[in-house]
Amino acid sequence: MPELPEVEALAHDLDRRLRDRPITRIDLAAFNALKTFDPPLSALHGTLVERVGRHGKFLDVQAGGLHLVLHLARAGWIRWREEVPALPARPSSKSPLAMRIVLDEDEAGHLNGLDVTEAGTRKSLAAYLVRDPLEVEGIARLGPDPLAEEFTPQVLRAILDEAGRAQLKGVLRHQGTIAGIGNAYSDEILHAARMSPFKPASSLTDDELAVLHDAVKVTLGDAVDRSHGLAASELKGEKKSHLAVHGRAGQPCPVCGDTVREVSFADSSLQYCATCQTGGKPLADRRMSRLLK
Structure with a gap:
């Protein structure tokens, strides 16, 4: 997408x-x-x-x-x-x-x-x-654009506090909360911020908030800069070649070398690095758990 x-x-x-x-x-x-x-x-x-x-x-x-x-x-x-x-x-x-x-x-x-x-x-x-x-x-009903100057750490804090215990992954990709971030870049942002996709939104400390805000700006900003001037036919390849974890399940994390893992849902999935994001602990994948029973 x-x-x-x-x-x-x-x-x-x-x-x-x-x-x-x-x-x-x-x-x-x-x-x-x-x-x-x-x-x-x-x-x-x-x-x-x-x-x-x-x-x-x-x-x-x-x-x-x-x-x-x-x-x-x-x-x-x-x-x-x-x-x-x-x-x-x-x-x-x-x-x-x-x-x-x-x-x-x-x-x-x-x-x-x-x-x-x-x-x-x-x-x-x-x-x-x-x-x-x-x-x-x-x-x-779009939320604020994350690349706009108005998208400050204070704005992000208000969004996370409003979301309460909702998982960070879902908050980042909800268009009514923040505009433009989807499944791929939410994975990439959380990997850059070294945060679990299941981390409760309102639980971030001030330091973690600053890290997440910076990850949003840098991850999206760098992707925009790389894509600038490319024709439509080149954009899909450019995006795929620079993803660190999204769509790379089973491959080594480019930061630490651990294997990128996946959590599957009914119609989508997320990818993450356990070493970088969850203290080495794999996240529960209910679909895989059912297959193993």
């Missing part, structure tokens, strides 16, 4: 490609992806792209005073095309294409555009065309 650093890089790359370009048309290939009906997608035809920005993990393409908001969910992605077919895209159950944004002709006479795709059968990619981004419920 694209998280804050990848969506930030996508927004930057798309802003460079789309700004001040007219939208010729938008083809909707997966009708279930569009969550709004007024205004219609045709309202964007012939408008100029003003900018492309980000709200948490949401992309925001602004054109003609409207906002085309995209949430790529778990398996969505965006592919830049130097040339798109002249004929509109058609719905197909065999194609991952959800939406195509077609721009005017470039200097070579080609129609450039974006393909918004979603792999797999679990379709949760969402598109909204709205007059104000806050009309999108997911944006309206």
